[in-house]
Amino acid sequence: MNLSRRLFLHSGLMTGAALAVAPKMFAEPTLPGWHVGYANAPAAGYPQAEMKLVRGKAPAGLTGTLYRNGPAHFKHGDAYATHWFDGDGMVQRIAIGEGKAVHSGRFVDTPKRRAEMAAGKFLAPGFGTVGDPSYPVMSADDVNPGNISVMMSGGELLALWEAGSPYRMDPVTLETKGLKSFRNDLKGMPFLAHPKREPDGRVWSLAMNGRRVGIYNINPDGSMKAFGMVDIGAAHYMHDWTMTERKLVILCQPWIQTKNIPPFIDGFVWKPEEGMKYLIIDKDDLSKTRWAQGPARSFYHTGAAWEESDGTIRLDAAFYPQPILGTGGGADEIRGKYSGDSVSSKLTMATIPVSGDVNMVETNIAGDFPQVDPRRHGLSRKLTAMVTGSVEGQPGGSALAVQDWSSGKAQVHDFGHDYMVEEFLFTPKGSGAAETDCWLIGTAINTTLQRTEVHVFDAGHVSDGPVAVWQAEYAWPLGFHGTWAGA
Ligand SMILES: [Fe+2]
Numbered sequence: 089m090n091l092s093r094r095l096f097l098h099s100g101l102m103t104g105a106a107l108a109v110a111p112k113m114f115a116e117p118t119l120p121g122w123h124v125g126y127a128n129a130p131a132a133g134y135p136q137a138e139m140k141l142v143r144g145k146a147p148a149g150l151t152g153t154l155y156r157n158g159p160a161h162f163k164h165g166d167a168y169a170t171h172w173f174d175g176d177g178m179v180q181r182i183a184i185g186e187g188k189a190v191h192s193g194r195f196v197d198t199p200k201r202r203a204e205m206a207a208g209k210f211l212a213p214g215f216g217t218v219g220d221p222s223y224p225v226m227s228a229d230d231v232n233p234g235n236i237s238v239m240m241s242g243g244e245l246l247a248l249w250e251a252g253s254p255y256r257m258d259p260v261t262l263e264t265k266g267l268k269s270f271r272n273d274l275k276g277m278p279f280l281a282h283p284k285r286e287p288d289g290r291v292w293s294l295a296m297n298g299r300r301v302g303i304y305n306i307n308p309d310g311s312m313k314a315f316g317m318v319d320i321g322a323a324h325y326m327h328d329w330t331m332t333e334r335k336l337v338i339l340c341q342p343w344i345q346t347k348n349i350p351p352f353i354d355g356f357v358w359k360p361e362e363g364m365k366y367l368i369i370d371k372d373d374l375s376k377t378r379w380a381q382g383p384a385r386s387f388y389h390t391g392a393a394w395e396e397s398d399g400t401i402r403l404d405a406a407f408y409p410q411p412i413l414g415t416g417g418g419a420d421e422i423r424g425k426y427s428g429d430s431v432s433s434k435l436t437m438a439t440i441p442v443s444g445d446v447n448m449v450e451t452n453i454a455g456d457f458p459q460v461d462p463r464r465h466g467l468s469r470k471l472t473a474m475v476t477g478s479v480e481g482q483p484g485g486s487a488l489a490v491q492d493w494s495s496g497k498a499q500v501h502d503f504g505h506d507y508m509v510e511e512f513l514f515t516p517k518g519s520g521a522a523e524t525d526c527w528l529i530g531t532a533i534n535t536t537l538q539r540t541e542v543h544v545f546d547a548g549h550v551s552d553g554p555v556a557v558w559q560a561e562y563a564w565p566l567g568f569h570g571t572w573a574g575a
Contacts (some may be wrong), residue, residue: 119424121535122482125508125566126422129160129178131205131235133262134193134564139182139542145559146187147527147544150519150556152574153259154182154529154542155238156510157247158567160195162422164209167174171216172189172353176201177235177255179247179262180529182542185575189243189542196234196255197248202438211352215251227265229275230251230310236281237569240290242310244268245573248281250296250327259573270304270312272306277302281569282328282389284465293332295337298323298345301445303336303374316374320367321553323348325356325411330403331371332395337403337440340365341386343411353414360384360410366400366440382438382446387410391435391458401440404472404493406456408433423472426483436475437492453489454478455500457511457569461523470494471547473525475501475509482535484508484566488528490550498552506536506565514547515572524548527555529572534562540564 139273159175162168169175177196182189195201200212203223212231213219220332224557225231232252246268253276256265289308294301299322305314315515320338323345342362363384370376385407393403407471412433420427433507435453440446455476460469470493477487477500486509487502503509512530514523526547533540540563543554544565 089392091290091356092432097358098522109544109547113473120482121538122426122484122508122533123421123424123534124535124563125484125540126424127565128163128420128564129193130197131161131195132177132374133195133532134562136173136190136192136538137191137560139188139191139558139560141189141556142554142559143540144544146184146556147540150515150527150529150544151185152572153183153247154513154570154572155259156180156567156570157196157235158181158565158569159233159235159271160193160565161201164204168419168422168437169210170419171214171353171416172413172422174214174217175235175565176204176234177233177247177249178545178567179238179245179257179356180531180567180570181259181262182558184542190240191540191560191564193564194264197264198230198232198255199235201230203514216351216415216419218351219350223269226527228278230278231307235568236540237282238571239291240571240573241424242305242308244310248279248375249282250281251278253277254279266380267464269305270310271315273414274315277501280326283329284329285462286394287463288464292336294326294329298348301326301367305471308432318367318369318374320378321365328390328405330390330405332393333400334371334395335401336369336371337393337401338367338369339387339390340367340406342384343386351415353417356414358386359412364446366438366446368440380444382440382444382448384426385409385436385462387433389456390409391399391474392460392469393463394466396468399442402437403440404435404437404458404491405451406433406458406474420468421483422509432527435472437487437493450496453491457485457487459511459513461514461516461526462572463516464523470525471514473512473514473547473550477509477513482508488512488530488545490528490547490549499549501545501550501553503532506534508533509533510567511569512543512545513570513572530570531567533566534559540565
């Protein structure tokens with residue numbers, strides 16, 4: 089209820105006639121508290137605002153910036169977005185230092201957003217959106233919402249989508265600076281939203297283009313070291329992938345594109361009889377490849393991978409028995425409805441032997457957004473953090489789990505019924521710190537208070553609860569992924 093309506097009803101109580109009709113005339117559906125995660129953010133963004141420390145104390149030495157990205161505009165007039173993944177991207181920035189946390193947020197300034205805000209309606213086709221035939225589409229970047237993740241590269245903050253170019257953003261003001269291309273002859277080349285960083289700072293990423301996949305190898309200063317192509321045999325749906333110290337590992341799920349017209353999700357067909365195919369590529373020679381075969385699974389996110397001395401590869405991922413968030417994904421939630429019938433995933437360790445089929449060990453941790461210590465992408469490790477838990481009648485996760493693969497046990501912190509929990513990132517306490525000597529930092533929406541919070545855990549003691557919680561005076565929409573930029 090907004091202020092003007094409250095005042096109107098109050099004045100109505102002063103007259104008997106108005107009392108009888110006012111509630112019926114002005115009745116409107118009450119949106120559930122969790123809907124704040126799927127509501128429009130202010131068009132002008134969020135100016136810098138200090139968050140309040142409401143639990144624990146600021147961890148000494150935790151200094152840096154948490155950036156997150158996600159869709160944050162879902163409604164023009166009475167029209168709702170038809171897929172969660174097609175909302176305009178907004179980058180959230182939480183600067184932490186000297187015991188304080190300061191939030192700001194700004195939409196990625198894209199041609200799509202400019203055109204739709206000017207028209208006051210949805211125009212561009214998308215992952216799950218048909219689009220207006222009058223909207224001109226000359227390239228993928230004409231429909232690019234820049235809404236999945238962020239990365240730092242050569243001092244630039246990049247807002248990432250997966251079927252188009254990254255957007256360059258000012259890391260302090262969040263002003264959009266334009267499209268990023270890593271080499272002049274690669275303008276407009278897609279860049280997946282899940283790049284992987286080597287311990288030496290080099291970054292690998294993929295460019296999806298049907299069965300032909302581009303492979304970026306980017307220097308720590310943001311310049312291109314090399315770009316190559318591989319053939320994965322079919323146009324598999326590809327949102328994430330993984331790598332070891334010596335190999336790139338592309339997981340080809342049997343969700344395959346058979347037509348390339350909007351809404352693009354409708355062109356993907358689930359073919360479980362084909363199983364999951366794993367393409368293993370030598371980082372030093374992209375022509376050296378081998379394939380492995382595993383049972384059919386769908387996925388959005390891997391954790392990470394490593395290679396044993398005998399060549400055996402181990403990787404973990406949030407595997408689903410079949411695709412989720414396909415046609416109409418998130419459309420109900422955007423309207424404030426939740427059916428609660430989503431398919432459950434399992435955090436799974438897949439072992440790829442040097443020869444023979446892939447073996448899988450499933451945990452009982454259902455959820456998504458697996459994360460590992462960023463210093464250990466490609467290296468052996470034992471911890472994987474993941475959003476898990478659920479609240480009846482409410483979308484999203486409600487708990488944070490940390491699986492220890494060395495013991496097979498997990499630590500869990502249940503946030504409770506009042507929360508929707510987002511991705512948590514490992515942040516090492518120092519350059520030589522062990523995996524267990526990291527903080528886990530992430531966000532959660534307090535659905536009762538309608539406020540977004542930043543929670544910090546000790547990665548080795550997650551079940552003890554957060555060591556610090558900062559709370560904003562408002563909630564911003566749910567995001568997908570983020571990155572931590574240490575000071
Ligand atoms: Fe993702």
